[in-house]
Amino acid sequence: MKAAIQELMDDHTVILRMLGVLEGMCRRLSDGGRVESVDLDSALDFIAIYADQTHHGKEEDYLFTAMERAGFPRDGGPVGMMLIEHRQGREFVQALRLAAKGLKEGSPSAAEDAMSAASGYAQLLAHHIFKENNILYPMALNAIPKEDWETMTRDFARVEAERMGPVKRAGYEALVARLETVYPPLEKGRNVARQSGACPPR
Ligand SMILES: [Fe+2]
Secondary structure: OOOHHHHHHHHHHHHHHHHHHHHHHHHHHOOOOOOOOHHHHHHHHHHHHHHHHHHHHHHHHHHHHHHHHHHOOOOOOHHHHHHHHHHHHHHHHHHHHHHHHHHHOOOHHHHHHHHHHHHHHHHHHHHHHHHHHHHHHHHHHHOOOHHHHHHHHHHHHHHHHHOOHHHHHHHHHHHHHHHHHOOOOOOOOOOOHHOOOOOOEE
């Protein structure tokens, strides 16, 4: 296993844990309970910085670019599909951000909107991660030449240093662990894509 791919898969493990937290938040709201604004804001910060800016940044700016050089088109095929799903994820996150604002302002539809956006995002991203781990990354491992992997490992270290900010990887992992204790996933480490019924899409 190349170090760069191992790093992306390690990112996925942490992101999947946060998806479990989102579903825990969803269940809390569905039961008529309360999700603290500070916790929802922390989850949104993790999604924006750790998942999107840093992890998707490593993929879009370096892995997918190396795959493109190896012959995979960016406008279609598996790389194009992953890019479409990244954009769909950003739309769910934007909806969740609006719902979080509504919850703070006491909007009557905010809890429903938050559940819809959070469960939609969790399901989309869990399936997306499954496809990357099991289909896209093996394709990349076969296609990308050795020298590109060496450069990519250095590029990833720079992306983390520049984009993850002062919280750093350890800080985000600590955040996930704290939120897991407040909004426990159904089963720790379980693939949230299979948690149907926990917080069904509305
Ligand atoms: Fe990914």
